[in-house]
Amino acid sequence: MASALTQPFTTLPGEVGAPRRTPRWWNRFVRQPTAVVGLALLLAVAAVALLAPWLAPGDPLTGIGPPLQPPSPAHPLGTDDLGRDILSQLLHGARVSLLVGLATAVIATLVGIVVGGLAGFFGRWVDDALMRLTEFVLVLPRFFLAIIVTTFFGGSLLTIVLLLGLTFWPSTARLLRAQILSLREREFVVAARAVGAAEPAILTRQVLPNAMPPVLVNASLQVGGAILIEAGLSFLGLGDRSQVSWGYMLNSAQPFILIAWWMSLFPGLALLLTVVAVNLVADGLNDAWNPQLSDEAWR
């Protein structure tokens, strides 16, 4: 039991009796060790991405040492075939992965909210048309589409992010639509309607906020998915060649796999840790918002 002494003193003089409480989902989130580990890892990767130029011992794109050196005090993670420092590349590579992951999830979530919201709200032919479109985008093999488009136009980060964002939204749209359809019939929405609230206001004030948790969980899973697809594209040599990325590092590692294990091990480990961190956070958010539906996010 918390005594008055251990209770944080957060009540301002003006507020009567209602201390600002941390939201309940946050309390549930931090109670899960796995989620906290995931968040810590993710923040670490984000810090590395932001501070890469200051943290890295050298320029990631120019050779600063002898080629194909195993890890040594001078180059803690070794050097690649062009004498570039693996550690410097690794630190800079965090930028591409995080940027692509986050930007894709943001675009996909925004498009998905618009499509799913319109479909769920208007129903009838709008719903039909938008759901047909959703089904269609869902069957498009996005990785193969991305291969064609990047071969045609070159794989700038913008192209890749747009392409992924515009193919990742169907799951968001479907989730939100299903949420809206079920929430519309709930008592609190019916009550709002009964007291004369306008439909658009009901949608934005009552339905959407309650429909958001699964959408946001889905968005965090999309971050991981997009990071892996970008890595796959870069592994094929179709990514943005002006940036260091972990996928591209694995692409350069492939021909030297028999003689330079360090070229392959570290970038893959970085990818693995980042995606696992993102998925742990997604899992944690899911459990925090909806304890009964744990594991739902993995379907």
Add this chain to the structure above:
Amino acid sequence: MAAHLPRYLLRRVLQAVPLLLGVLVVNFFLIHLAPGDPIYLLAGDGGDEPYFAAMRQKYGLDKPLPVQLGLYLLGVVQGEFGYSFAYARPVFEVIAARLPPTLLLMGVSIVLSTVVGVWLGVVCARRPNSPVERSVLVATLLGYGCPAFWLGQLLVLLFAVRLGWFPVQGMVNARADYEGLARLSDIARHLALPVATLSVLHLALVTRLTRTGLREELGKDYVRTARAKGLPTPSVVNRHALRNALLPVVTVVGADIGTLFTGAVLTEIVFAWPGLGRLLYDATLSRDYPLLMGIFLLVGTSVILTNIVTDVAYAVLDPRVRYT
């Protein structure tokens, strides 16, 4: 239910037609969105003027876009998928020649990961919160975040280079000319690491789904009834609960075919497996656009067809759902 099935199947096939058309239209617009004269995408840049003129005529490149789209669709219906300029053969033939190794890889991997995944899922569901379940769950988490091609590289380093248990790459030993059984076992040895690589993601997915589904089912009334009747636990789990728990697994195995193709392509490149992936990689290097389009079309069509098969399988397996 059975009487409804043919009609349901027909309806699903009809629903798939616009999707297929959509994939073709995307394909068509990609050709025209690409920089440069589309003739180079359709005919390659190695031809001479008369050849280009003939191809322009054939694809109606001097006509308005809708007419061209019509001509393109008509060609596809007649089995014309373009001409690969790197291989100087019809795209259809080039792909068909390289498809079997990929199908072998995908087929073995899907069967193996589904069987092992269901087994692991059952183990987890029957021992909730045990160390076994925890380690399996951690493994699935890692399986989810693991880029398949990197895992392939690690497996090569460990099992092919360091331990020498499996060959580094390829599908057959080029130096030996095996026949019959020896040839089969040679292919199996080459297949082991690529299959392991490709299976990981799917294995994680199936394990998770089976565990969640089975745990849910085991809490239901009919399971309690079966137990109260005195049925032994294996019978309750395997004959009653598991059947219901596997329904979502069917859907996921079916819906995952696109991801599986993606994984196969990346895996094949790591192991120099002589299938579609290698073909695709070479096509990006030689900018063999018709070939790229052909592969895109193949994967898109496979996804649509697998979705139909999955839905129909679901309708057959689940008598609770009535489709009209």
